[in-house]
Amino acid sequence: METWDTKPSFVRSDLPLIDCDIHNRVPSLGTLYPYLPDFWVEYCSTSGFGGPEMGDYPGGAPTSALPDTKPEDGPPGSDLELLREQTLDFWEADYGILNCAYWVQTVHNEYLAAALATAANDWQVEHWLDQEPRLRASLVVSSQNPLTAAQEIERMGDHPGFVQVLLPVRSLMPYGKRHYDPIFEAAARHNLVVGIHYGGAAGIPPSPSGWFSTYLEEYAGAGQIFQAQVISLVTEGTFDRFPDLRVALIEGGFTWLASVMWRIDKEWRGLRHITPWIKRLPSEYMREHLRFTLQPMDAPPDPKQFLRMIGQLDSDDMLMFSTDYPHWQFDSPEEALPMGLPESLMKKILAENAREFYQL
Amino acid sequence: MKSTREKVPVIDTDIHNNLPSPESLHPYLSERWRKHQAMIGGRGHAGSNYPRGMPHAARHDAWPPSGLSPGADLAFMQEQLLDAWDFEYGVLNPLMGGSGLNLEYVAAIARAINDWQVEEWTTPEPRLKASIVVPYEDGELAAEEIHRRGEDPNFVQALLIARTDEPLGRRKYWKMYEAATQYDLPIGIHFGGTGAGPITGAGAPSYYIEDHGGMPQAFQTQVISLVCEGVFERFPTLKFVLIEGGFAWFPPLMWRLDQSWKKLKEEVPDLKKLPSEYMKEHFWLSSQPVEEPPKREYFDLLLEQLNARERLMFATDYPHWDFDAPDRAFPTSLAPDVKRRIMADNARELYKL
Amino acid sequence: MAKHVVATVDEIPPGERKIVELEGRSLGVFNIDGEFYAVRNICPHQGAPLCEGRLTGLLESDVPGEYKYTRKGEILRCVWHGWEFDIKTGQSWWNPAQKRVRKYPVEVEDGATVASGLQKGPYTAETYPVSVDQQYVVIDMPE
Numbered sequence: 108m109e110t111w112d113t114k115p116s117f118v119r120s121d122l123p124l125i126d127c128d129i130h131n132r133v134p135s136l137g138t139l140y141p142y143l144p145d146f147w148v149e150y151c152s153t154s155g156f157g158g159p160e161m162g163d164y165p166g167g168a169p170t171s172a173l174p175d176t177k178p179e180d181g182p183p184g185s186d187l188e189l190l191r192e193q194t195l196d197f198w199e200a201d202y203g204i205l206n207c208a209y210w211v212q213t214v215h216n217e218y219l220a221a222a223l224a225t226a227a228n229d230w231q232v233e234h235w236l237d238q239e240p241r242l243r244a245s246l247v248v249s250s251q252n253p254l255t256a257a258q259e260i261e262r263m264g265d266h267p268g269f270v271q272v273l274l275p276v277r278s279l280m281p282y283g284k285r286h287y288d289p290i291f292e293a294a295a296r297h298n299l300v301v302g303i304h305y306g307g308a309a310g311i312p313p314s315p316s317g318w319f320s321t322y323l324e325e326y327a328g329a330g331q332i333f334q335a336q337v338i339s340l341v342t343e344g345t346f347d348r349f350p351d352l353r354v355a356l357i358e359g360g361f362t363w364l365a366s367v368m369w370r371i372d373k374e375w376r377g378l379r380h381i382t383p384w385i386k387r388l389p390s391e392y393m394r395e396h397l398r399f400t401l402q403p404m405d406a407p408p409d410p411k412q413f414l415r416m417i418g419q420l421d422s423d424d425m426l427m428f429s430t431d432y433p434h435w436q437f438d439s440p441e442e443a444l445p446m447g448l449p450e451s452l453m454k455k456i457l458a459e460n461a462r463e464f465y466q467l
Numbered sequence: 468m469k470s471t472r473e474k475v476p477v478i479d480t481d482i483h484n485n486l487p488s489p490e491s492l493h494p495y496l497s498e499r500w501r502k503h504q505a506m507i508g509g510r511g512h513a514g515s516n517y518p519r520g521m522p523h524a525a526r527h528d529a530w531p532p533s534g535l536s537p538g539a540d541l542a543f544m545q546e547q548l549l550d551a552w553d554f555e556y557g558v559l560n561p562l563m564g565g566s567g568l569n570l571e572y573v574a575a576i577a578r579a580i581n582d583w584q585v586e587e588w589t590t591p592e593p594r595l596k597a598s599i600v601v602p603y604e605d606g607e608l609a610a611e612e613i614h615r616r617g618e619d620p621n622f623v624q625a626l627l628i629a630r631t632d633e634p635l636g637r638r639k640y641w642k643m644y645e646a647a648t649q650y651d652l653p654i655g656i657h658f659g660g661t662g663a664g665p666i667t668g669a670g671a672p673s674y675y676i677e678d679h680g681g682m683p684q685a686f687q688t689q690v691i692s693l694v695c696e697g698v699f700e701r702f703p704t705l706k707f708v709l710i711e712g713g714f715a716w717f718p719p720l721m722w723r724l725d726q727s728w729k730k731l732k733e734e735v736p737d738l739k740k741l742p743s744e745y746m747k748e749h750f751w752l753s754s755q756p757v758e759e760p761p762k763r764e765y766f767d768l769l770l771e772q773l774n775a776r777e778r779l780m781f782a783t784d785y786p787h788w789d790f791d792a793p794d795r796a797f798p799t800s801l802a803p804d805v806k807r808r809i810m811a812d813n814a815r816e817l818y819k820l
Numbered sequence: 821m822a823k824h825v826v827a828t829v830d831e832i833p834p835g836e837r838k839i840v841e842l843e844g845r846s847l848g849v850f851n852i853d854g855e856f857y858a859v860r861n862i863c864p865h866q867g868a869p870l871c872e873g874r875l876t877g878l879l880e881s882d883v884p885g886e887y888k889y890t891r892k893g894e895i896l897r898c899v900w901h902g903w904e905f906d907i908k909t910g911q912s913w914w915n916p917a918q919k920r921v922r923k924y925p926v927e928v929e930d931g932a933t934v935a936s937g938l939q940k941g942p943y944t945a946e947t948y949p950v951s952v953d954q955q956y957v958v959i960d961m962p963e
């Protein structure tokens with residue numbers, strides 16, 4: 108961590124920077140009590156309910172928190188002062204987008220989940236957005252019931268601080284299913300990006316072949332759940348139903364994307380008749396509607412190959428800078444960006460792509 | 468394209484032979500299991516009904532004039548595939564019998580299919596080599612079948628299907644790996660299956676294109692699991708062949724696993740080296756369905772990243788609709804030595820043909 | 821151009837096809853509602869015998885879940901990977917500008933014209949004893 112005293116070379120006054128993945132964390136269930144109706148406060152405090160399942164970042168795993176990111180009283184990411192200093196100030200960011208991965212989706216009681224989402228969003232406004240103008244936030248929604256999720260989007264969607272609706276990548280059904288349309292409809296209507304983020308606990312295995320033994324497998328294996336979501340959104344017609352919809356894939360890697368483009372394009376040439384609403388190559392939908400945050404970067408060992416690999420996406424617009432704070436993805440700040448990027452692409456990744464996508 | 472047309476030997480590592488009818492197994496089943504077959508038949512994890520584009524997922528021209536189903540008529544397969552393309556060898560991967568809820572029945576069917584393969588396929592047609600169908604959801608039963616056929620030259624590998632009940636690194640499968648290493652038999656993991664849950668980690672999608680096009684997810688799962696559970700530390704000579712999973716996802720998975728492992732390696736102290744090193748050492752890949760990037764240079768880079776010269780093996784997937792033709796499968800022109808290795812040498816070495 | 825008689829009109833009723841060899845090339849001749857079309861029997865993708873494929877229609881959809889099915893029998897689906905081709909133009913559905921199958925002009929001529937010796941080529945004479953009462957499917961092969 109000593110290296111973190113030195114700023115990376117790409118933090119320059121002439122280079123705008125937007126961090127698209129910063130995690131603000133609800134410190135405890137009790138934090139939300141002031142934002143919950145009395146009934147739910149009583150229920151939460153007398154039922155033994157401990158809050159949503161939060162197994163995505165085991166407390167002691169090095170990936171879960173960079174050293175020195177834990178405030179005195181609370182988990183990493185729960186203190187505005189520290190977060191401001193370690194993210195916005197350190198990287199000299201124009202904007203930072205908060206992704207509050209408070210997975211109310213893991214609470215099967217739908218109405219409790221909806222109440223928690225509402226409370227979490229009000230808490231975000233008061234403790235984060237109202238305090239720091241460089242921050243933007245993502246709506247927590249009870250997406251297991253798209254109708255209640257849409258109501259929450261309706262309630263908060265026009266608040267200028269919210270730029271995104273956050274969904275966990277692990278869902279009971281892939282997001283392209285029409286079941287989820289109310290969420291996408293509301294998001295598109297309020298001009299919000301839908302962010303699909305690593306994590307969640309939908310009650311089904313995290314792979315087509317059951318449950319992994321280790322956290323390492325689950326974390327690395329999340330890439331294939333993102334792939335399932337991408338394929339579903341494109342082939343099941345979500346972007347045909349909502350042509351203005353923008354979807355960000357957050358903390359899922361992106362080096363696998365080219366392989367999905369090639370494979371699904373090939374499939375579609377022969378199976379077009381099964382999903383005839385897809386009128387262009389699926390990869391074109393992906394380039395148009397999807398953006399990916401940079402971390403974790405999953406880079407090949409040779410930086411030159413990495414640049415060629417980025418080239419294979421056939422788009423300079425798809426990647427958006429992120430630190431994934433407070434999670435630990437890179438060892439020195441210089442590693443937060445691929446080496447040897449041409450200046451124009453660097454600008455796009457650092458800020459322009461996000462500025463356009465999130466309309467900042 | 469021209470330079471890829473020059474004639475080289477071809478070994479097809481993925482051909483599907485099919486039963487003319489369920490009764491075709493009668494000579495190979497005991498009275499008990501014949502009865503069971505007639506009364507109940509195979510039962511699996513229901514709930515993966517993805518209507519396909521074509522019956523039997525077959526090439527439209529692969530229906531034999533005999534009226535049998537695609538892949539069920541040896542003479543027609545010889546004519547349409549082995550002779551037409553002049554194959555040196557072909558590896559049979561029957562997609563039946565390896566999984567089901569009643570494991571004793573599955574084991575009986577697996578045995579029967581293997582006996583049927585010797586009798587009706589590899590004996591009459593020595594260019595064909597078979598895969599040992601094993602009841603893979605039970606490591607011990609699977610090991611038994613491997614022991615029964617492990618030294619039989621009609622067989623070149625044991626066969627599993629990609630969507631398993633649990634990730635393949637888990638202990639319940641190890642007995643099977645132990646047996647395979649005893650005979651130095653590679654284990655093939657083939658496209659397909661329904662698994663015990665939805666076909667993706669995000670739940671059950673709607674369309675066949677997602678089922679078929681999403682299959683690399685199951686392969687990634689298996690590679691991650693086999694590597695991270697330390698299977699290759701326990702069975703250092705074990706080899707896997709990933710069949711019909713595509714291969715463009717393989718290099719990115721190496722990078723992703725390495726990256727995750729660097730931070731989390733204390734969780735898996737059994738691993739002695741980078742995950743990608745295990746991947747490079749223990750996995751082979753069949754080529755079909757070849758990904759088709761929009762530019763040739765992308766494909767060339769992919770071949771380089773994959774070490775395709777050593778690890779890629781040509782396959783047609785006959786008689787299925789996503790068949791790759793030997794002369795037109797690759798959207799690039801392969802260097803002559805690379806081409807020889809991919810089209811036949813790699814398979815000849817791995818399968819000791 | 822060399823003209824070849826490839827069939828009598830009766831031989832290929834509407835909705836049917838005939839695969840023929842002409843000057844070493846395999847072609848599929850299709851009758852769509854009384855009009856004849858011919859395309860090369862090699863798929864531009866991986867070289868499958870395209871013309872043995874299933875005939876289908878043009879399936880379109882403006883909204884997911886709504887299916888518009890027209891031009892039944894005018895689209896050819898490749899025997900292998902299922903690429904769709906418009907028999908009338910030879911164009912593939914997914915990339916009409918670049919991926920197309922070679923198309924050949926077809927005419928229907930009556931026996932008298934055919935018998936008057938307009939057609940050339942060895943194939944013609946041997947295979948089709950021409951009768952003036954019949955109509956013939958004739959393909960123009962570019963030199």
Ligand code: FES
Nearest residue numbers: 863865866898901
């Ligand atoms: S060969 Fe015709 S679609 Fe592939």
